[in-house]
Amino acid sequence: MTDPQAKDAARREARARRDAIADHDRSTASAVLRDRIAELARDGHLPRGAAGGYWPLGSELDARPALLHLKDLGHSVGLPVSGPRGTALVFRDWDPQAPMTAGRYGIREPAEGRAILLPSLLLVPLLAFDRSGHRLGYGAGYYDRTLDGLRAGRAGAVVAIGVAFAAQEMPAVPVDGHDERLDWIVTERETLRILK
Numbered sequence: 298m299t300d301p302q303a304k305d306a307a308r309r310e311a312r313a314r315r316d317a318i319a320d321h322d323r324s325t326a327s328a329v330l331r332d333r334i335a336e337l338a339r340d341g342h343l344p345r346g347a348a349g350g351y352w353p354l355g356s357e358l359d360a361r362p363a364l365l366h367l368k369d370l371g372h373s374v375g376l377p378v379s380g381p382r383g384t385a386l387v388f389r390d391w392d393p394q395a396p397m398t399a400g401r402y403g404i405r406e407p408a409e410g411r412a413i414l415l416p417s418l419l420l421v422p423l424l425a426f427d428r429s430g431h432r433l434g435y436g437a438g439y440y441d442r443t444l445d446g447l448r449a450g451r452a453g454a455v456v457a458i459g460v461a462f463a464a465q466e467m468p469a470v471p472v473d474g475h476d477e478r479l480d481w482i483v484t485e486r487e488t489l490r491i492l493k
């Protein structure tokens with residue numbers, strides 16, 4: 298297993314880079330992400346069915362314009378609900394008009410009672426990525442467990458798209474055996490297909 302300190306150091310470095318991005322560049326990146334997701338959809342790379350997104354936290358790239366576009370295309374879109382550490386994420390149907398609540402870690406999530414979705418497409422937040430599709434998150438393992446579960450249940454049919462600023466790229470993210478790889482990475486600069 299990778300030294301946990303190596304992952305923590307990589308997290309700190311990636312976090313500092315993400316925090317340093319200017320507001321103007323953030324809104325541009327958000328719009329470019331939407332356009333790149335639209336292009337992937339037009340080119341037939343996105344599975345039908347529900348998509349899972351995320352409500353932006355801290356300095357993360359805001360994927361909401363991309364998620365609203367997916368809704369316009371007819372996908373239902375869910376946002377993650379975090380249970381206790383050690384569990385997989387559950388996705389609740391997101392309607393911008395419907396009530397939200399503050400969940401664990403203070404992240405906004407659709408209120409209880411909204412339908413649970415099983416996404417075949419996931420937009421995945423991250424702190425750092427590399428070109429072989431490895432990602433580093435906050436270190437609770439939520440997305441590894443979630444992808445593991447969805448991939449086991451659907452014979453690999455889930456498409457995972459990492460969403461990041463180009464500045465979050467590292468030459469090689471420290472990895473462990475349980476780390477699930479991404480299928481695509483979209484930044485403001487490129488749409489990167491991960492070959493496996």
Ligand SMILES: Nc1nc2c(c(=O)[nH]1)N(C=O)[C@@H](CNc1ccc(C(=O)N[C@@H](CCC(=O)O)C(=O)O)cc1)CN2
Pocket residue numbers: 351352353354355357377378379386402404422423434435436437438439440
């Ligand atoms: N926007 C967003 N939503 C998401 C995730 C994410 O990475 N981004 N998650 C991805 O897994 C899940 C939540 N995972 C989390 C795991 C750990 C911590 C955490 O340890 N937070 C620290 C403070 C973080 C900080 O500000 O640096 C804490 O609460 O002490 C937060 C979220 C589900 N929803």
Ligand SMILES: Nc1ncnc2c1ncn2[C@@H]1O[C@H](COP(=O)(O)OP(=O)(O)OP(=O)(O)O)[C@@H](O)[C@H]1O
Pocket residue numbers: 304432433434435436437438439440441442445473475476
């Ligand atoms: N599929 C899994 N089954 C069991 N344990 C797992 C699994 N995936 C991850 N873990 C455990 O979860 C913890 C955190 O994993 P890791 O450091 O890879 O998180 P991360 O990918 O950075 O965070 P996140 O996925 O929450 O954004 C580790 O202790 C790891 O052993």
